[in-house]
Amino acid sequence: MSKCCLSWVVFLCLGLLNSLNVQAAGLExxxxxxxxxxxxxxxxxxxxxxxxxxxxxxxxxxxxxxxxxxxxxxxxxxxxxxxxxxxxxxxxxxxxxxxxxxxxxxxxxxxxxxxxxxSVQSYFYSTERFKVRPDIKKASDLFLFGQVCGRYSYNYEGTGVLKNDQINMAAKSYTALVSRTLNDDCAFFIGRPSILLGFRLMEAKLINANEISYAPIPNAKHDxxxxxxxxxxxxxxxxxxxxxxxxxxxxxxxxxxxxxxxxxxxxxx
Missing domain, CATH: 3.40.190.10 (Periplasmic binding protein-like II)
Structure with missing residues (x-):
């Protein structure tokens, strides 16, 4: 390689390195x-x-x-x-x-x-309405019992077994979802146990085991x-x-x- 070509290679490498350093430093x-x-x-x-x-x-x-x-x-x-x-x-x-x-x-x-x-999605239900866990063998079975509810603007398609347009997504809080399920407006609501239980960190207890129970949605993917x-x-x-x-x-x-x-x-x- 000629000295001229070598000089150009070194120049280009230094230029690239300097560009990367400037870019990274640009966020400091x-x-x-x-x-x-x-x-x-x-x-x-x-x-x-x-x-x-x-x-x-x-x-x-x-x-x-x-x-x-x-x-x-x-x-x-x-x-x-x-x-x-x-x-x-x-x-x-x-x-x-x-x-x-x-x-x-x-x-x-x-x-x-x-x-x-x-995280994984589960279906939540009222233990007053369902004295024993409902027989849900596949996600589509949920809709046989009535309305399935979810949160406004949330995405449920990551499960791989639910579509957003199948779900009533009017509720703007988990408190509203729990209330609607206890009032029989919703047969089930979709949620994540880690989130519902996580509200304890906010000094709130959203679900009472005597009133609400839950089970994994069959064949749902981890989101x-x-x-x-x-x-x-x-x-x-x-x-x-x-x-x-x-x-x-x-x-x-x-x-x-x-x-x-x-x-x-x-x-x-």
Missing amino acids: GITIRFCGDGSGWPPYTYIDPKEPGVVKGYDVDVIKEILESHGIIAEFSMPSWKQCLERAKDGHAFQVALSSSYNDKRAHDFIFTRKYYS DFYMLISRNSPYADELKRILDEGIERLEKSGRLKEILDSYYIKMQS
């Missing part, structure tokens, strides 16, 4: 605003009633561990889930929506990070959960790289499980 000191579901998504995101306005949870701990080493400031807010998605898509008020499952519309509107936890990065953020690509690498590192080290387990322990106390 930047504030990234994250949003979650304001009605609570414990143990992943929730507001501690003892510290009003302070967002806590697994998501918060994971993000802080990843971003602090890069000098990036994270701020957390809890509007309604619908507002979170709309305003994060816009990219001005928020740049990232937390704890989202996959659907095609979200994939069009956002850049997905790596998954950082998984993977992601952070959704606004495509309108000027930092979108670099932020995805930082978050993905951080999630992978914490997963391989066992730290993700360690953080989540610490919340499960709190939920038992």
Whole structure:
């Protein structure tokens, strides 16, 4: 290789390295605003009633561990889930929506990070209406008993066995879902035991074992959960790289499980 060609190779390599360093350094000191579901998504995101306005949870701990080493400031807010998605898509008020499952519309509107936890859906029912567990052999059997209910703006298609348009998604809180099921408006509601039990972290007991019971939806897949990065953020690509690498590192080290387990322990106390 001639000296001229060698010089060009060195120049290009140095230029690429410098570009990467500038890009990474470009996020140092930047504030990234994250949003979650304001009605609570414990143990992943929730507001501690003892510290009003302070967002806590697994998501918060994971993000802080990843971003602090890069000098990036994270701020957390809890509007309604619908507002979170709309305003994060816009990219001005928020740049990232937390704890989202996959659907095609979200994939069009956002850049997905790596998954950082998984969860499974169950069906919940009134023990007054069903003295014994109903005979549900497949997901479609749920609809034989009446209306199946869910949360407004939520996504139930990650189960692989339910479609959003099959479910009455009028309820804007889990409290409303429980109430409608106890009042016989809903034969079942769809939810995640980890979330319903997680409300203990907010000093709320949403389900009483004497009134509400639950069972896994047959053949339902585990839903993977992601952070959704606004495509309108000027930092979108670099932020995805930082978050993905951080999630992978914490997963391989066992730290993700360690953080989540610490919340499960709190939920038992």
